[in-house]
Amino acid sequence: MSDAVRAAHDLSALVAPPKGAKERVSRMVESLRGSEILRISGEIRALVASGQPVCDLTVGDFSPRHFPIPAALRDGIQAALARGETNYPPAAGLGELREAVRLFYARELGLEYPVSSILITGGSRPGIYGAYRTLVDPGDRVVYPVPSWNNDHYVHLTGGADVAVRCGPDERFLPRPDALRPLLAGARLLSLNSPLNPTGTALSAEALEAICDLVLAENARRSTRGERPLYLLYDQVYWMLCFGGTTH
Ligand SMILES: Cc1ncc(COP(=O)(O)O)c(C=O)c1O
Incomplete structure (x- = not known):
């Protein structure tokens, strides 16, 4: 390869910061955290590759030997x-x-x-990210119950203000309408997932109805004041995978 051709193929100047510039990516990326579940999943893959017998229940990506297309x-x-x-x-x-x-x-x-x-969309992630980007401006409050699947990351990506509501075993890790009520005033998005990753528990019809009533009441108040509404993002990606007494 001639020097001229090599130079034409050298793209390093495109990615190198200009001389004197502080080397950094965007502030959002600088403070990005990796996915915990993908980290654990990587550890499990390494164990499997080393010949350990492991039943991998980390991410929903099972062996086609067990779950063929x-x-x-x-x-x-x-x-x-x-x-x-x-x-x-x-x-x-x-x-x-x-x-x-x-x-x-x-x-x-x-x-x-x-x-x-x-x-x-190609999988539901682009849909969820698109919904966040469509609705959430930097600083907008996003309310979501914890444990939750990745809402913290989507809030980070969109620069929203994180309003995480901790839910314990007594409530089957699901939000009670009473816990959400005081948090909805001024919030932009309420993000719910049922059946829930990671617990597999699901909101009852009554609880979901009560939460939707809160959203409607909040929006009725806002419409009289000409304010932007509160939106509900309802991720029900696992609704066909309910087992035992769990219904959706
Ligand atoms: C609750 C929930 N929603 C959405 C997704 C994303 O699904 P997809 O693989 O279709 O992007 C997942 C994947 O783990 C999930 O657990």
């Missing part, structure tokens, strides 16, 4: 690839898929949403 899904993906379906989908997702989601929600949950309100 459904045959219909596998065959459908293979057939679509064989047909050459490798292009970008429309930004909001394939029309047929969005319509299928609409029908699924109507059939399984009795919820009628227009197809225009349904957005397909």
